[in-house]
Amino acid sequence: MSLQPDFIHEFVPGTSNRTLLLLHGTGGNERDLIPLVRGLDSRAALLSPRGKVLENGMPRFFRRVAEGVFDLDDLKKRTNELADFVAAAAQHYGFASDKVVAVGYSNGANIAASMLLLRPKTLRGAVLFRAMVPLVPESLPDLSSVCVWIGAGSEDPIIPTSETQRLVELLRSAGADVTIRFARAGHGLSNDDIITARDWLKKLGTP
Numbered sequence: 001m002s003l004q005p006d007f008i009h010e011f012v013p014g015t016s017n018r019t020l021l022l023l024h025g026t027g028g029n030e031r032d033l034i035p036l037v038r039g040l041d042s043r044a045a046l047l048s049p050r051g052k053v054l055e056n057g058m059p060r061f062f063r064r065v066a067e068g069v070f071d072l073d074d075l076k077k078r079t080n081e082l083a084d085f086v087a088a089a090a091q092h093y094g095f096a097s098d099k100v101v102a103v104g105y106s107n108g109a110n111i112a113a114s115m116l117l118l119r120p121k122t123l124r125g126a127v128l129f130r131a132m133v134p135l136v137p138e139s140l141p142d143l144s145s146v147c148v149w150i151g152a153g154s155e156d157p158i159i160p161t162s163e164t165q166r167l168v169e170l171l172r173s174a175g176a177d178v179t180i181r182f183a184r185a186g187h188g189l190s191n192d193d194i195i196t197a198r199d200w201l202k203k204l205g206t207p
């Protein structure tokens with residue numbers, strides 16, 4: 001594994017032991033979520049990579065065939081690549097690799113969920129805004145020490161409620177402690193999402 005993190009990224013040192021891994025949505029970049037997550041946790045270090053896949057010029061974390069239809073080979077490859085990047089970045093910047101919590105939105109939440117399922121040791125927890133089931137792994141990982149908060153939109157035109165429930169059930173069947181919250185919102189984030197995710201992160205404690 002290369003020690004040099006090989007994604008375009010931002011790293012912002014923190015004053016607690018926690019590192020938030022920020023994963024933007026389609027068309028975003030490494031700077032997008034930084035102001036938002038400062039409202040979630042003002043003390044954590046931030047590691048924010050830019051997705052390497054371009055869809056009509058828009059950065060993403062993995063390829064898709066159509067909206068909600070994923071290229072599973074690419075997803076698996078990109079998930080491993082991202083997990084390796086997080087491990088390399090922990091060595092490079094000197095943050096604790098066992099205290100990383102992902103904060104992902106849409107495409108970023110989907111690759112975070114994929115990391116939970118395929119590379120479960122990468123994340124201590126995850127805040128997933130507008131996530132779907134990225135894939136169903138051949139065997140379930142042990143997520144019994146992982147806490148996940150899922151923020152769904154009750155009027156999301158892209159992600160039906162049943163899809164959110166499927167993700168909750170998949171993660172719970174792997175042993176994860178999952179909190180699900182429906183905001184009265186669409187695919188975009190609402191204030192309610194931010195406030196409830198912030199309160200959940202506070203309860204998770206600052207390592």
Ligand code: MLT
Pocket residue numbers: 025026064067068069106107108110158
């Ligand atoms: C995805 O491709 O990950 C989902 O369709 C969400 C999106 O990016 O629009």
